[in-house]
Amino acid sequence: MIALIDYGAGNLTSVKKALTALQADFTVPSSVEACAQASGIIVPGVGHFAATAALEGQWLQSIGAAVADGVPLLGICLGMQWLFEGSDEAPDVRGLGVIRGRITRLQNDPDRRLKVPHVGWNALQFNRSARLFDGLTSGSQVYFTHSYAAPVTSECVASTEHANAFASVVERDNVFGVQFHPEKSGDAGLQILRNFLRVCGASSANAAAGRRC
Amino acid sequence: MLTKRIIACLDVRNGQVVKGVQFQQLRHAGDPGELARRYNVEGIDEVVVLDITATLESRQALARTINAVAREIFLPLTVGGGIRSEDDAAAAIEAGADKVSLNTAALRNPELITTLAHRYGSQAVLVAIDAKRQADGFGVFVRSGTTDAARDAVEWARQAQARGAGEILLTSMDRDGTKAGFDCELTAAVSDAVDIPVIASGGAGTFDHFTDVFTRGRADAALAASIFHYAESSVRELKTYLRDRGIPVRL
Numbered sequence: 001m002i003a004l005i006d007y008g009a010g011n012l013t014s015v016k017k018a019l020t021a022l023q024a025d026f027t028v029p030s031s032v033e034a035c036a037q038a039s040g041i042i043v044p045g046v047g048h049f050a051a052t053a054a055l056e057g058q059w060l061q062s063i064g065a066a067v068a069d070g071v072p073l074l075g076i077c078l079g080m081q082w083l084f085e086g087s088d089e090a091p092d093v094r095g096l097g098v099i100r101g102r103i104t105r106l107q108n109d110p111d112r113r114l115k116v117p118h119v120g121w122n123a124l125q126f127n128r129s130a131r132l133f134d135g136l137t138s139g140s141q142v143y144f145t146h147s148y149a150a151p152v153t154s155e156c157v158a159s160t161e162h163a164n165a166f167a168s169v170v171e172r173d174n175v176f177g178v179q180f181h182p183e184k185s186g187d188a189g190l191q192i193l194r195n196f197l198r199v200c201g202a203s204s205a206n207a208a209a210g211r212r213c
Numbered sequence: 214m215l216t217k218r219i220i221a222c223l224d225v226r227n228g229q230v231v232k233g234v235q236f237q238q239l240r241h242a243g244d245p246g247e248l249a250r251r252y253n254v255e256g257i258d259e260v261v262v263l264d265i266t267a268t269l270e271s272r273q274a275l276a277r278t279i280n281a282v283a284r285e286i287f288l289p290l291t292v293g294g295g296i297r298s299e300d301d302a303a304a305a306i307e308a309g310a311d312k313v314s315l316n317t318a319a320l321r322n323p324e325l326i327t328t329l330a331h332r333y334g335s336q337a338v339l340v341a342i343d344a345k346r347q348a349d350g351f352g353v354f355v356r357s358g359t360t361d362a363a364r365d366a367v368e369w370a371r372q373a374q375a376r377g378a379g380e381i382l383l384t385s386m387d388r389d390g391t392k393a394g395f396d397c398e399l400t401a402a403v404s405d406a407v408d409i410p411v412i413a414s415g416g417a418g419t420f421d422h423f424t425d426v427f428t429r430g431r432a433d434a435a436l437a438a439s440i441f442h443y444a445e446s447s448v449r450e451l452k453t454y455l456r457d458r459g460i461p462v463r464l
Contacts, residue, residue, distance in 0.1 A: 013309050018287055047334030108408065113431065114215070117336065117379065119410045120433065121216045121258055121463040141216065141463040143258075143289060145336040145379075161214060184289050184311060186253065 002026040002200060003038035005063070005079075007045070007054040015044045015076070018183035018190060024197050032062035038071055040200030044183075045078030049089035049103065049148065052082045056094065064096060072174045072203050073098075074196045077146060080170065080177030089148050098175050099155050103148045109163040117147045118162045122180075130157040130171050132178070132195045142168075142178075142185040142192075149179060174203065216461045217427050218258040218434035219448060220412060221441050223248060224265045225278050225294075231265070246281035252441065253286040255448035258463055260286060261314065261382070261436060264294030265357065276308040283309025293341055293382075302329050306337070314339040314382055317355040320362050320369070323376050330377030339412075340373035341382040342366050344399055351399050358386050366399065367406045374407045381407060382436065385415035390439060392418025400430035412436050420454040427460050 087103035126138035149166035156167035170177040182189035292305040293314025344366035351366035385396035404411040410433035417437035452462040
């Protein structure tokens with residue numbers, strides 16, 4: 001069972017519709033206990049980093065503990081930014097901190113007419129192979145809408161160019177983050193979600209095998 | 214590189230897609246779910262559903278229509294027409310819209326832009342401007358284009374951005390449904406005045422009209438209805454044409 005975390009940032013309808021189309025077994029838990037039992041956790045979100053303050057305390061601790069236990073975690077858009085230590089958008093709010101680095105504002109470039117927010121379809125440049133990329137090729141186009149972004153570090157498995165390059169997909173062990181909206185990125189987006197669900201299926205099978213031993 | 218978006222607009226009345234000329238003479242153009250499915254296969258980047266009679270007849274965009282479209286496509290979906298309150302916007306978003314488009318209500322109550330931007334994020338709030346050429350520039354019209362709002366379109370776009378709008382959907386009333394080409398002067402004037410994306414609308418008739426609006430008009434996205442609805446040309450043909458002329462598109 002996938003736990004889809006609702007912390008009041010934007011709406012969950014699109015992510016729910018995509019998970020339903022992929023026939024995923026998911027729930028929107030009302031209490032933090034569900035995290036430990038989940039086969040995977042998805043933290044969606046759109047909007048301001050300050051909204052993630054709702055995750056501080058119990059949710060942050062429980063999601064952190066589940067991740068340390070090996071439960072796969074996918075952060076989408078604001079949910080990906082929350083995987084990092086913090087953001088310039090809301091300096092007083094701390095992120096989960098499972099990926100090192102800080103979220104900063106995208107640069108605009110009036111000469112090249114590159115605006116912020118970065119809204120629309122842009123390409124993923126793969127930096128290395130990653131489990132989320134099964135069935136996709138580098139250069140696949142996905143839908144972005146954001147003003148802040150993550151730096152390109154060793155956890156960055158795909159980057160995207162606006163005025164500068166930023167991390168559009170990160171992966172570290174069982175933690176994944178995508179800056180774009182896979183639930184709004186047509187077939188390419190659904191494939192990425194399908195790949196995450198496959199990771200969750202594999203890891204819950206492993207956990208079940210572990211318990212039997 | 215960020216691509217230029219091609220957006221299909223479904224003008225909906227009583228659950229069916231219709232299309233008029235200069236906001237009049239509506240004719241039937243098909244089932245919204247079916248059209249959305251076809252556009253998705255052809256590579257459309259985004260879909261806008263406008264409940265065109267909502268403002269006049271005091272109806273909300275039908276949740277059923279939004280649902281039918283959102284079931285078919287996993288692309289950004291905007292809903293407009295008759296969104297007057299936070300509750301109207303919430304209903305559209307709960308039914309499956311990612312963004313709402315405010316028009317008359319935003320002019321009457323600009324605070325609604327800010328309220329919705331705080332609740333859902335700026336990316337979820339479009340301000341639609343219906344503009345018409347006047348002696349001294351471009352004027353804004355409301356209530357489905359029937360009422361002169363006595364406002365300047367460029368100034369209003371700038372203010373909408375300051376209030377929290379995430380994109381501007383700019384329709385030339387002079388060109389709407391005429392297939393005479395987008396109003397590139399209008400589009401460029403608004404695009405130069407704001408930092409948020411500008412979606413050009415009204416007048417698409419040929420592929421060259423799109424080339425024009427992305428270059429001369431400096432649009433970030435272009436919206437069309439008639440050119441796609443009656444299968445006159447496919448989205449894929451249009452995008453191939455644009456790519457061959459050096460305009461970045463998603464193919």
